[in-house]
Amino acid sequence: MQNNNRLAVSFVTAAVVAVGIGSLWYAQSGASPRISRKADVEAIVRDYILEHPEIIPQAIERYREKQSQGAYAANKEALEKPFASAWAGDPKADVTLVMFTDYACGYCRTSLPDIDRLLADDPKLKVVWREIPILGPGSEIAAKASLAAARQGAFREFHQKMFAAGRPDGDKVSAVLRSMKLNLPQVQKDVDGEEVATEIRANLALAGRIDDSLATPTFVVNGQMLKGAVGYDALKQAVADARARAKS
Known part of the structure; x- marks a missing residue:
């Protein structure tokens, strides 16, 4: 139902944009400005949309881009500030790529090499990982463990080993943690602690503010959002686009 509602909103938005475009077309066409009845305007807009149906997906895409940019601007600091060591790359990077991830997400695993x-x-790139455990209890256990590992500077090692272990559960998470040089009593304290719990709640709330249908993996590159395992080339292009926008 939510997807249908969002699609309806998108089409309504596109129709509103179409009205504006249609009105502009009508004004530039030289037709009489005296035609102002609602039925006349609707007919003009309808005819314009039928003649130019490509404006509907264009308007929807433009609407989504504006939403994404607005959400990014409002949440930039929260998005790009990592939790402990849950980041990699250049600390003074000119572009930051944020990845929303879940250890039970096969597409997240597919994206690791990219x-x-x-x-x-x-x-010059910085990558920040944000844990959003939305795919079951195993996801939550792994997310908490990853953030506990992050507090000991070992996020990326845990990240890679946990994905390599397969779909997460308590036994696999424990095995990964034991394979690492960690203070395990401290890991347990952090897994059960408020700081890790607060971070996960904040990430879930942040994901909702960015996009109420946000799933994993989702990448945010200086405001541009890419959903799914889009691949190396698409991510590289998004980084290049971000640099180009910064220079313009």
Whole structure:
């Protein structure tokens, strides 16, 4: 139902944009300005949309881009400030890529090599990971453990080993933690502690503010949002676009 409602809003928005475009077309066409009845305007707009149906997806895409940019601007600091060591790359980067991730998400796992390659190829890039455990109890256990590991400077090692272990559960999370050089009593305290719980709640709230249908993986690159395992080339292009926008 939510998806249908969002689609309806998008089409309404597109129709509003179309009215404006149609009115502009009508004014520029030289037709009499005396035609002002509602039925006349609706007919003009309808005819314009039928003649130019491509404006509907264009208007929807423009609407989504504006929403994304507005949400990014309002939440930039919260998005790009990492939790402990849950980041990699250049601390003074000119572009920051934020990844919303879940350890039970196969597409997140698929995206790991793309992120590693981006970091290897782009010394000016910073990547920030935000844990949003939305795919079950195993996701939450793994997310808490990853943030506990992050507090000991070991986020990325846990991140890679946990994904390599397969779909998360308590036994796999414990095995990954034991394979690392961590203070395990402190890990347990942090897993049960308020700081980690607060971070996860904040990430979930942040995801909702960015996009109420946000799933994993979602990437935010200086305001541009990419959903799903979009691949290395798309992510690299988003970084390049961000740099180009910064220079314009």
